[in-house]
Amino acid sequence: MTPKRRRLWLLLGSLTTLGVAAALVLTALNDNLVFFYSPTQVAEKSLGPERRFRLGGLVEEGSVQKEGQIVRFTITDTNKTLKVVYRGILPDLFREGQGVIAEGSLGPDGVFAAREILAKHDENYMPPEVAKALKESGQWKDKK
Amino acid sequence: MADLHFLANPARFRRFSQRVLPGLGFATVLMLAVGVYMAFFVAPQDYQQGNTVRIMFVHVPSAWLSMGGYAMLAVLGASLLVWRHPLAALMARAAAPVGASFAAVCLLTGSLWGRPMWGTYWVWDARLTSMLLLFFLYLGHIALSRAYDSPERGDRAAAILALIGVINLPIIKFSVDWWNTLHQPASITRLDAPAIHNSILVPLLWMAVSLLFLFVWLVLLRTETEIDRRRLENAEAAS
Numbered sequence: 001m002t003p004k005r006r007r008l009w010l011l012l013g014s015l016t017t018l019g020v021a022a023a024l025v026l027t028a029l030n031d032n033l034v035f036f037y038s039p040t041q042v043a044e045k046s047l048g049p050e051r052r053f054r055l056g057g058l059v060e061e062g063s064v065q066k067e068g069q070i071v072r073f074t075i076t077d078t079n080k081t082l083k084v085v086y087r088g089i090l091p092d093l094f095r096e097g098q099g100v101i102a103e104g105s106l107g108p109d110g111v112f113a114a115r116e117i118l119a120k121h122d123e124n125y126m127p128p129e130v131a132k133a134l135k136e137s138g139q140w141k142d143k144k
Numbered sequence: 145m146a147d148l149h150f151l152a153n154p155a156r157f158r159r160f161s162q163r164v165l166p167g168l169g170f171a172t173v174l175m176l177a178v179g180v181y182m183a184f185f186v187a188p189q190d191y192q193q194g195n196t197v198r199i200m201f202v203h204v205p206s207a208w209l210s211m212g213g214y215a216m217l218a219v220l221g222a223s224l225l226v227w228r229h230p231l232a233a234l235m236a237r238a239a240a241p242v243g244a245s246f247a248a249v250c251l252l253t254g255s256l257w258g259r260p261m262w263g264t265y266w267v268w269d270a271r272l273t274s275m276l277l278l279f280f281l282y283l284g285h286i287a288l289s290r291a292y293d294s295p296e297r298g299d300r301a302a303a304i305l306a307l308i309g310v311i312n313l314p315i316i317k318f319s320v321d322w323w324n325t326l327h328q329p330a331s332i333t334r335l336d337a338p339a340i341h342n343s344i345l346v347p348l349l350w351m352a353v354s355l356l357f358l359f360v361w362l363v364l365l366r367t368e369t370e371i372d373r374r375r376l377e378n379a380e381a382a383s
Contacts, residue, residue, distance in 0.1 A: 004226060007226045011225060011226055014307075015307060018311055026315070030323070034324050035269040035270065035323065035325050038324075056324060092260060092263075093193075093262075101326060116263075116264075117263065118263045118326060119261065119263055120262070121193065121262075121328055122328055122339075123328045123331040124339045124340070125190050125193075125344045126190065126191055126343075127188035127190070127343055128188075128190075128191040131191035132191075
């Protein structure tokens with residue numbers, strides 16, 4: 001084997017080992033790498049009031065109620081839902097049917113008390129006219 | 145594609161780059177001017193994000209180029225370590241700060257975009273964190289290549305770091321699919337049709353090609369400088 005060959009195999013071998021190691025570490029840490037839990041995951045995990053976490057999902061249509069600075073709404077993953085209460089300023093993209101992430105903890109009454117609300121936006125970009133035309137012709141894709 | 149092997153020789157590389165550089169610089173300026181005009185005046189507002197969508201025209205190409213630039217550092221690192229390519233180390237020295245700049249631009253514009261849309265400048269989700277790691281890997285590469293008295297040893301150390309760091313590239317790319325994140329999933333590099341309307345997609349791709357031209361131009365120019373610098377250092381060492 002020429003030295004070049006040897007160096008090439010050494011390089012490929014080390015990279016493969018490193019790749020496998022990285023994959024194993026990431027798989028083991030999977031639960032810590034997710035940014036938020038869905039209402040279904042929250043129900044499965046039975047997280048207590050002392051535990052702070054992020055809850056993500058869609059704002060359920062027709063669920064938003066505003067009383068002064070306090071906002072109440074429901075987050076859904078279309079399987080399970082969870083009621084949320086929040087006091088403060090909402091991001092511009094917050095609306096019904098929109099993906100949001102709330103950070104806070106579950107109250108004793110089972111309502112999620114959010115301390116911060118972030119809006120998610122999806123990967124679709126289009127001018128307003130196109131969005132309007134899609135909605136009118138009924139081709140608007142339902143968000144997951 | 146033509147055989148690029150002739151570029152391995154620094155003297156021949158220099159003759160090649162001196163022939164290409166003026167035209168390439170001119171094309172870059174022209175394309176960037178058209179691209180910026182399209183981004184501000186031709187592309188429409190987004191139905192949800194309004195004018196802030198224009199940040200994408202810089203943010204997304206910067207992300208692509210910083211990742212492509214790092215992949216290039218890895219290929220150059222392998223050429224140096226395995227084949228002892230004379231030009232690979234010099235080109236890696238030239239490319240690393242350019243790639244780092246694009247990574248920084250990506251992080252900064254993303255942060256400015258996140259504040260009005262998400263409601264935050266920064267979160268530690270998988271996409272944002274792995275992108276920040278890429279920036280640090282670039283900084284490590286730059287620092288390591290200059291950390292030794294003998295430049296050749298610095299070249300080798302930096303090449304090894306480039307090869308280790310390449311594991312991060314698929315993590316950045318697939319972070320939005322493997323884990324749930326605040327960052328949205330890919331719009332263009334996915335299996336079905338792009339999720340961006342043509343009126344926004346065309347300026348985006350135009351800007352991507354313009355900035356690629358800028359990247360290549362800067363790297364060729366900086367490689368010439370690195371060749372000169374190495375010659376001077378060798379001459380000083382010999383005298």
